[in-house]
């Protein structure tokens with residue numbers, strides 16, 4: 001079993017110490033828009049994205065302890081104060097701690113691909129998840145998904161146009177292999193170095209649906 005290293009960082013939050021839902025304005029000390037990254041890994045994407053958007057509050061979730069630790073260290077190293085890190089299972093955390101209709105953006109980069117056919121039902125992003133997450137986004141909220149895994153990228157790109165309440169921001173394309181201004185995560189960089197292409201999918205919630 002992996003040893004859990006205690007994280008002592010002002011940016012690390014313990015879910016059970018937050019309200020249900022949490023008062024995020026109180027946590028951050030301001031009323032700025034709230035955004036969420038699911039599966040932040042070592043935090044390179046969220047750190048750069050947060051630096052680009054200093055007036056957005058970011059929550060970075062991962063159930064990987066060492067990743068949370070590295071994310072917190074990165075934030076401290078770069079003096080980034082608009083990110084909080086949580087070690088939790090994302091869906092449970094969202095249900096318990098995020099108010100519905102409160103997220104300006106959700107980012108999911110290179111989620112575990114579960115390549116074996118019999119394991120595909122374990123994938124995080126599927127039509128059910130996309131309908132679930134929509135309830136937590138504000139109207140006009142962004143949903144970003146990236147993967148290096150062809151089958152996952154094609155699947156998400158295929159079912160997204162049928163999801164009510166989302167508009168395709170890359171239309172007429174259903175995905176792109178490059179997205180200007182979107183930072184590359186550690187996994188994206190690793191896969192690109194191996195010659196793989198990244199699938200970028202970007203939708204925005206509409207009023208209806």
Ligand SMILES: C[S@@+](CC[C@H](N)C(=O)[O-])C[C@H]1O[C@@H](n2cnc3c(N)ncnc32)[C@H](O)[C@@H]1O
Nearest residue numbers: 039040041062063064089090109110185186187
């Ligand atoms: C393949 S890694 C990608 C990390 C990072 N997004 C990147 O692109 O470099 C997937 C990450 O998602 C996390 N993860 C997967 N499912 C999760 C879930 N349901 N809740 C929280 N974290 C999750 C894993 O622990 C892992 O760190």
